[in-house]
Amino acid sequence: MSEEFLELLTEQVLRGAKYREITPGLVRRIGAQELAKRRSFKEAVKATKNKLHQVGGAYQQTKINYEKSLEMLRETAVSHPNFRTTCHQLMQAHASTRERLSILDEFYTTILADLPPVRTVLDLACGLNPLMYPWLPLPEDVQFTAVDIYSDMLTFIQDFFEIAGVNGRTQQRDIIGNPPTEKYDLILLLKTIPCLEQVDKLAGEKLVDGLNGRTLLISYPTQSLGGRGKGMVENYAQQFERLANGRNWQVQRFDFATELAFLVQTEQ
Structure with a gap:
């Protein structure tokens, strides 16, 4: 896993509306784990988003005004x-x-x-x-x-x-x-x-x-x-x-x- 791929994954995840407010450090931590486990960059991005949902997103079923x-x-x-x-x-x-x-x-x-x-x-x-x-x-x-x-x-x-x-x-x-x-x-x-x-x-x-x-x-x-x-x-x-x-x-x-x-x- 290269630092370049990790930076790219982090940027891509944080561009998503559901994830842009999350502290980048956590996105990087999960992203690094998933890049090491997954067969492709695309799979790692998807898996990172899924994990972030489990950690935080699942508790907010609708966007809070x-x-x-x-x-x-x-x-x-x-x-x-x-x-x-x-x-x-x-x-x-x-x-x-x-x-x-x-x-x-x-x-x-x-x-x-x-x-x-x-x-x-x-x-x-x-x-x-x-x-x-x-x-x-x-x-x-x-x-x-x-x-x-x-x-x-x-x-x-x-x-x-x-x-x-x-x-x-x-x-x-x-x-x-x-x-x-x-x-x-x-x-x-x-x-x-x-x-x-x-x-x-x-x-x-x-x-x-x-x-x-x-x-x-x-x-x-x-x-x-x-x-x-x-x-x-x-x-x-x-x-x-x-x-x-x-x-x-x-x-x-x-x-x-x-x-x-x-x-x-x-x-x-």
């Missing part, structure tokens, strides 16, 4: 109950957050109830999850960092932070190859590891090795995007056990109807 969404947020920002209603409505546009809506009132309050003071939060592969901010049982001045691969989504999230008065910032990055290393009180990995392992089977382990968090909230879906759930809880519980094996972690398990969650206290 960010401009209209911001208008809705601005209109209801002055009224706290209506603002929560708007956030709830907008989170339906992303499959991962939509699955959490039925348990949203209990999810964070239950899991985060007994944590020591949290001043910094890192939300990895965040999607639209930062819109859950009104439900977080954390100080109003908590510093919130949201990370994802889509630049347009992150621009929207940054605008949301400003409307909601959140001390927030966004970062576009490939967290498989370039994980954040700054220290955080709380790091959210909500249904993130299964997505990353579509690209690299060891991605979850590598990511956790590189993170610097006092507390990790790691969760897994209890059913597929297609609605199949047979054996998924047992499978992901075993996957987490393998991830935690050999680490000096204190772990609490939380079982919800649509999500399996583990709150981890690390030794950092």
Whole structure:
């Protein structure tokens, strides 16, 4: 595989409407893998697009109208109950957050109830999850960092932070190859590891090795995007056990109807 072919593949993929907002580093990472495996350049381009769809595109079944969404947020920002209603409505546009809506009132309050003071939060592969901010049982001045691969989504999230008065910032990055290393009180990995392992089977382990968090909230879906759930809880519980094996972690398990969650206290 030549660097020239990799550059050409990356440029070609990023020209596509579905992929142009994705961080180029991830496109290059997947592209390099596919060029090494496929018989032709055309096959490698197609396979790269398919993998990117599995990692991110599948969770956005329709294109999100960010401009209209911001208008809705601005209109209801002055009224706290209506603002929560708007956030709830907008989170339906992303499959991962939509699955959490039925348990949203209990999810964070239950899991985060007994944590020591949290001043910094890192939300990895965040999607639209930062819109859950009104439900977080954390100080109003908590510093919130949201990370994802889509630049347009992150621009929207940054605008949301400003409307909601959140001390927030966004970062576009490939967290498989370039994980954040700054220290955080709380790091959210909500249904993130299964997505990353579509690209690299060891991605979850590598990511956790590189993170610097006092507390990790790691969760897994209890059913597929297609609605199949047979054996998924047992499978992901075993996957987490393998991830935690050999680490000096204190772990609490939380079982919800649509999500399996583990709150981890690390030794950092």
